[in-house]
Amino acid sequence: MTIWNSAPEKFDRPAYRSLADFMTAAIKREELATGDKLPPHRDLAHMLGLSVQTVSRAYDLLIQRGMASGHVGRGTYVSAKRLETQPPYIQAAQGDQLIDFSNLKPVGGQIHVDRMRATLSALSQDMTPSALFSFRPANALRPYLAPAISWLETCGLSCSQEQIVMTNGSSSAMTTALLTVAGGGLVVSDQTCHHPLLRQSQYLGFRLMGLNTDQEGITPDGLEAACRKTQVKALFVLPNGLNPMALTMGLERRSQLVEIARRYDIAIIENDAWGPVQEHRLPPIASLAPERTAYFTSFTKCLLPGLRHGYLVMPDTQAQAAANRHLATDWTATPLMADIAARWIEDGTAAELLSWQQKTLDRRNQLVREILSPIPFNSSSNGLHIWLPLPGEWTEDAFIETARQKGIVVAPGSAFALPEAQTKPGIRVCLGTADEDHLVFGLEQLALIWHSRPEPGFPVF
Template identity: 45%
Template structure:
């Protein structure tokens, strides 16, 4: 049987990515079955008239996607069964691409300067407890008191005894889930939700129920029904525009979800990682149902990515469980980073950077309106991203692949699915991950693809 080979006449710049797309489509279509041995880098380069380096980069891209595996001494083989869930963003930024796939705040040299200044200050003011102690209760009492002040800025009155410092929102989310959802139980969430929830459910042993959403978030009747028929222990929600669809949940909807949670006595895990950045948000759900809400917020998305620290507020009924799960999974947050966060909260730097970020995002939203104003864009003035539903003429995989071929990385909407319900293809486009000039160029590519002929978009990854 003749083994499939790429067509050199279809190669476009960058050649390595175009070559990888041809292989990906052949694997997807079954032309290259599982365990097929691929040509050596040198042989394929000779056949296609490419450099060995180009072929090597194409194979590396396929390995990154989990489509092939490289075995030293044996060669490269098709691997159609993925071992792990693939993240929606690029693990490494490739030089040729404008990366609009990863969610991050707008950053300029000023942000790095602020971190450098904080580290210089820390060299003269580092307490011995933060540098030498293993005991969280020795290191963090002062930081918990400062966290109370920050949570007030977020709209919440809290006691320091109920606050855990974590290494960012992901650690807080994991600890919260471990604390309320034992193995075998179930957690409800948005049908289009946090991309790490699906693998977390697998790792921690709970069942994930993706529930229908509308323009206001999770539908309360759907949560009520899920609680009635399943062993739902908690609902995980992102009510303030960090969710993929950039939805700002209304106060009325928040109250309705609280009513359902109380009816069935389930916990609420509220992820509010944008905190005070969202200027027009209603009060956090933790204010409406403090007795059952585990509230988490952090600094990485609203100040600088390197400030990987967050706060997890737990009600009394879960406080001991949270403390114990945090000890066994993380021990404690990094004290040196906590020192910087506490300094910035105290001296006003944190809120100054939040206000700066809000203004920067508003400028970028003007660019979005200018370039994609006629499209069905879902976003918010303070959102770090936009959600773009695709028409029936576009495939999600093809749209993302064509954007990559034109030098722009965006996140496929399917990466955020938590349900097998009928799906409208969509993509998430990050707004803060690059310069305004690159953002303008990247959005221009997206706009042209929306207007392009569908037959050019039907590429499968």
């Protein structure tokens, strides 16, 4: 294979990781194709002047990354799994010693358990019959539309009942919105973008391109240049700090992007999964351009992870198309979840839990500022995470492995970067998963690592 001719004469330490990185890049460039057989360990070691053990460890790491698969007696092959983007969060519990800063979710407490127990008890006495017996989404969900309107107004958006598609959370809403407006065309977003968008582009068959950003997110010049160069179908935005880099878009920037979208007739998809958890928030882009914006929000990130219910608001002209696509993919939002969400909106539980979340996140963000000062980082008001740029010699891999040795898990910036994106090293640190004592300890350890220097050839266990 000719790619070995371009291999470095001397790999950086640890050599096995450098070799694995070299092969990973070759796979992403399709210089190594799915099904290609990699050279035998001994042959490649001789070819590159490395030890057989180094090549074996590189192949093992490649398999762990899902880029290759090993078959006893047959060898190691490039795997089609390379098309699967790896989630930035930890996938399974690895013991009580880990402080998990990788998973983006709200803070939970006994108040949530108590309120849900009380609600489930009430549901056993007076659940709406249509929630149990109706197969038709319109019939089963109609009683919950008025509370939905009320909650969306809390988010800063006014709309009609006919514009709302109820979903099982933001992921379902996002799929429906993309199916409705992307149509196999080009979707543009931040270079460091919402992680599920990477997978959606693979599964739904639309093209995805990253745009340059500044401290407010996507720049008008970047969007304008993309629209002049090629036909853009949709702009995907997370304007309220939800994006991995915790960037908040100002009102003028929102208006500028809307003006460009109107001029080039492109749709806007607005992810507002945090909803009203951020106080004194700017109006949604959907309120500035209701005729072309698909807006979605849910209760999962701002109230309770287990309350998987949300709202997709479409322009009048696309509402029925979105409803049809939701029928084809999910059929209907779960009526039980819709009933709980509606009860909480109407009886004040949602407002109570929202206020609790806002105060808790406000305190946690204050702790972050105190512990990390004077380290520069990105954050948003009452945000569920921060973005920590890495200094000097630190790579994401080295920083993450060093943190893991201290029992701390964070998400690498590379997990959010679009292919060919030119991004600087950084990590996402989520604030909702640990109790406060662990939060403080974990942040203190991250600060110590940030101020230190990486050890040469840091081992991976």
